[in-house]
Amino acid sequence: MTENKVFKIGRLRLIEDFPIALHTSFVTKSTFPEIEKDGPDITSMFQFYRQRGFVEFGSSRSTLNAIFPTFFERDILQCSSLIPLLQVESLCRDKRSNQVLEHTVIIYRSDCFTYVI
Numbered sequence: 001m002t003e004n005k006v007f008k009i010g011r012l013r014l015i016e017d018f019p020i021a022l023h024t025s026f027v028t029k030s031t032f033p034e035i036e037k038d039g040p041d042i043t044s045m046f047q048f049y050r051q052r053g054f055v056e057f058g059s060s061r062s063t064l065n066a067i068f069p070t071f072f073e074r075d076i077l078q079c080s081s082l083i084p085l086l087q088v089e090s091l092c093r094d095k096r097s098n099q100v101l102e103h104t105v106i107i108y109r110s111d112c113f114t115y116v117i
Contacts (some may be wrong), residue, residue, distance in 0.1 A: 056095035
């Protein structure tokens with residue numbers, strides 16, 4: 001069995017220094033051998049992919065869940081336990097090869113957005 005390291009890269013999204021969303025990407029070392037070195041400096045996954053030749057992206061079916069924040073999420077998003085969060089989970093793929101680039105989990109504060117469906 002071949003082992004493949006998975007790296008977790010998190011980005012906190014702020015508006016006027018106020019946290020509104022937490023983006024977490026899971027990428028494999030086999031897909032991005034330099035991820036261990038480059039990971040701490042990544043602010044945009046799409047920019048990171050473009051720099052490595054992946055220019056068109058698509059996503060698999062997304063899953064949307066309404067959740068209540070964990071202690072960690074309350075701390076990082078500066079919200080109470082009663083503020084519902086919206087969690088969106090999906091895979092990001094390279095459109096040309098259909099290769100999975102990342103598994104993404106994004107958590108949004110529900111009190112900071114208006115959603116149009």
